[in-house]
Amino acid sequence: MTPISEEILQVEDLNKSFGRLAACRDISFSLHRGEVLGIVGESGSGKSTLLKCLAGMHAPDRGSVTISVSGDRRSLWNMDEAEREQLLPSMLSLIHQNPRDGLRLDVSAGGNISEPLMTSGERHYGSLRSVALDWLRNVEIDPGRIDDLPKTFSGGMQQRLQIARSLVTHPQLVLMDEPTGGLDVSVQAKLLDLLRRLVREFNLAAVLVTHDLGVARLLSDRLMVMQAGRVIETGLTDRVLEDPRQAYTQLLVSSVLQV
Amino acid sequence: MLDDLGLDAAQEDYSFAFLDEQTKRMVRRAILKAVAIPGYQVPFGDREVPLPPGWGTGGIQVTASIIGRSDRLKVIDQGADDTTNAVSIRRFFKRVTGISTTESTGEATIIQSRHRIPERLLEDAQILIMQTPQPEPMRRLINSEEQARKLHAFARYGLMQVRLYEDIARFGHVAVSHDYPVRVHRRYLSSPSPIPRFDNPKLHRNRALIIFGAGRERRIHAIPPFTEVRSLDFEDYPFEVQKWEQCCALCGSDNSYLDEVLLDDKGSIQFICSDTSYCNDRRVESRRR
Numbered sequence: 001m002t003p004i005s006e007e008i009l010q011v012e013d014l015n016k017s018f019g020r021l022a023a024c025r026d027i028s029f030s031l032h033r034g035e036v037l038g039i040v041g042e043s044g045s046g047k048s049t050l051l052k053c054l055a056g057m058h059a060p061d062r063g064s065v066t067i068s069v070s071g072d073r074r075s076l077w078n079m080d081e082a083e084r085e086q087l088l089p090s091m092l093s094l095i096h097q098n099p100r101d102g103l104r105l106d107v108s109a110g111g112n113i114s115e116p117l118m119t120s121g122e123r124h125y126g127s128l129r130s131v132a133l134d135w136l137r138n139v140e141i142d143p144g145r146i147d148d149l150p151k152t153f154s155g156g157m158q159q160r161l162q163i164a165r166s167l168v169t170h171p172q173l174v175l176m177d178e179p180t181g182g183l184d185v186s187v188q189a190k191l192l193d194l195l196r197r198l199v200r201e202f203n204l205a206a207v208l209v210t211h212d213l214g215v216a217r218l219l220s221d222r223l224m225v226m227q228a229g230r231v232i233e234t235g236l237t238d239r240v241l242e243d244p245r246q247a248y249t250q251l252l253v254s255s256v257l258q259v
Numbered sequence: 260m261l262d263d264l265g266l267d268a269a270q271e272d273y274s275f276a277f278l279d280e281q282t283k284r285m286v287r288r289a290i291l292k293a294v295a296i297p298g299y300q301v302p303f304g305d306r307e308v309p310l311p312p313g314w315g316t317g318g319i320q321v322t323a324s325i326i327g328r329s330d331r332l333k334v335i336d337q338g339a340d341d342t343t344n345a346v347s348i349r350r351f352f353k354r355v356t357g358i359s360t361t362e363s364t365g366e367a368t369i370i371q372s373r374h375r376i377p378e379r380l381l382e383d384a385q386i387l388i389m390q391t392p393q394p395e396p397m398r399r400l401i402n403s404e405e406q407a408r409k410l411h412a413f414a415r416y417g418l419m420q421v422r423l424y425e426d427i428a429r430f431g432h433v434a435v436s437h438d439y440p441v442r443v444h445r446r447y448l449s450s451p452s453p454i455p456r457f458d459n460p461k462l463h464r465n466r467a468l469i470i471f472g473a474g475r476e477r478r479i480h481a482i483p484p485f486t487e488v489r490s491l492d493f494e495d496y497p498f499e500v501q502k503w504e505q506c507c508a509l510c511g512s513d514n515s516y517l518d519e520v521l522l523d524d525k526g527s528i529q530f531i532c533s534d535t536s537y538c539n540d541r542r543v544e545s546r547r548r
Contacts, residue, residue: 085413104421108428111421118424119417125427125493147428 005033007068008173008205009054014063016049023049024060025229033172036199036206038220038237040213040252046229047209048177054207055094055175056084067091067173089116093166097178099158102165103150109136109161110146116169135164139194156187160194167198174199174206180215192218213256217241225249276323277355282306286324286479290470293481298443299411300394300478308474309351314344316474318371318390322352325386325470326369332360333367338375338516338533364536374437376458378515378537381467383484391452391473394480396440416448419491427496436501442489443482457500457516462488505530510541 009031016024023046031037039047052058054065056076065076069091076084076091093116096102103112110132114122122128129146136143139160141153150158159179166174179195180188196219199206210216216223216237223240225233225248233246244250274280282304289303308319326332332352336345340362348371349360361367364377373390381387397407400418410416419440426434433439439456443449451462452471462469462482469482482488492498506513508529515537517530532538 082413085409085415107421108425110428111424114424115417115421117417118420119415123420123492123494125424126495128424129428 005035006071007031008033009068009207010064010066010073011054012064012066014050014053014060014065016046016053016058016060022229024053027063027231029224029231029234031173031205031207033205034200034203035222036204036208036220038208038210038216038223039226040210040216040223041226042211042252045226047211047226050226051094051175051177051207051209055092056088057094069172089120089169089171091171092173092175093169093171095162095166095174095176095179097181099150099155099162102162103158105151106149108147108149109141109153112150112161112165113168116165120169131168135168136161138198139164140190154187156183156191159183159191163194163198167202167204170202172205174204176206176208176210178210178212179208180210180212188215195219213241213253225252273355275356276326276352277308278306278320278323282320283324286320289479290321290324290481293470293479294468294483296447297483297486298441298447298449298480300449300480302477303479305474305477310348312475313392315348315371315373315390317472317476317479318373318388318474319348319351319472320474321388321470321472321479322369322371323355325388326352326356326358328356328358330358330368331366332358333362333364333370333536334360335370335372335375335377335534335536337373338518339535341535344373362536363540364534365540374453374455375516375533376454376461378512378532378534379540381465383466385467387465387467387469389452389454389469389471391450391471391478391480392475393438394450394452394471394473394476394478396438396448396450411447414446414448416442416491419448420493423491423493423496427493433492433496433498439498440491442491444486445489447480448491449480449482455501455516456490456498459488459490459498460500464488503530507532507538510538510545512538512541 007030012028014024014027027050041047053060059077066073067076113132113135114128117128132146133143136146141157141160150161180191208220220237223237224231227248233240233249241253244253286303289301293301308316310316310319334345334349336342353360364379368384369386371388395407397419401407423433437453437455438450439459441449441451451459464485466484468484471480490498503517507517509531512532516533518533520529520531522529
């Protein structure tokens, strides 16, 4: 990690509630290039809602989300919908917990990887094809399966394909929602290796939402602990996990099974 | 047809061209809007007409709204003037307007059609009305209307390109033979109605106004004269039309859209022009020479 780097994401005073339920309260943080921020907390603590506010899916009630697009700082929720829809793919991409939400299951693997490029105007079949092949190799899927449908892929392969599709447009910011959820442990380990390599290789800024502290420790530089919509503790991953200061964080850390 | 409805020619109190004046006005407004925004699907209130939905109710309502006493109407079904649907729609308008009809493309001022655009080049004063079953080109790819409209609004048509990509990956070429999606005036992605891909180039900078009416889907879209219409393709897989090795068995044409016709039980076949008016004209001309 370079010591002084560009600020990619800045969140200020973000609030979001659904009726009387406050899902996110007064959340502020910032994220630099090459940095991975883990957000941990139990179910219902507001992690996913926060991620959706960052991904342009839910408008926050209050507060701002500022994302830097090639050096130009843009406020995500201050632009109109058309502009947001147009800029979003070059700003960030979201990796869903369930690859079915991020993939088109009735479109071949190559088509899935190429779609974001076609949406941004690429019209050369040959070059789309070679980019798709490169990315399949990059995420360790046999390039011979380029024309197979994702529904014939295993869960781990589907997730790797989703990662390829998300990164093909080279977004500066990647949001991951439980990327290893629902996979068995050995596949999880491989996927974590892959993610770690890609994050370093492309110098990505990433927000990683997870309830698995093991995943958070492996991937993230900093950790943010959420409870009932608030950030209760934040710090370097090792500091938070080795020396948890809040009672809730201590509970969280101590509930991890030791094998 | 009119007898079933309790109307006959002796009754003076039915509207010219079947639809009441308010309805025609509403449809005309939709048409004006469609012409002003080429390729954009304008909603309109679909009225019941004496024809089953899916047989050209949209086309009939557009025709009824713009037809006048001086018009001459031609109706095409599968390229031919003498098929059931063409005959009954032509007879319907003859009875409810009293105008003259024709089978010749050159003589018509209004041409209602499905499946084909006439081979003969259309002229300035002509209007082509297409019966359109599905005006939304992305319907088979996304089933949410809300999402489809957003994609149109943001002009994000990568999804449609994915369909072409899949065809090339699977078959080595784009296998869409009918209803091949087009980009109108570099803006809206539009369905040209189920015309063969062969007819797509005729949409580009056509001299005639082309109006697409979809009755069941309640949408009208239009391509004004001289509008740029591009069929979607890839740089390295450019758009191509169908080609035949045969010529028309009747008129000898080598550049028209051919239908394969089965002649007998032994399986002998013949290729003839799908556009009967074009084929007849050519045969009359060659006899004269």
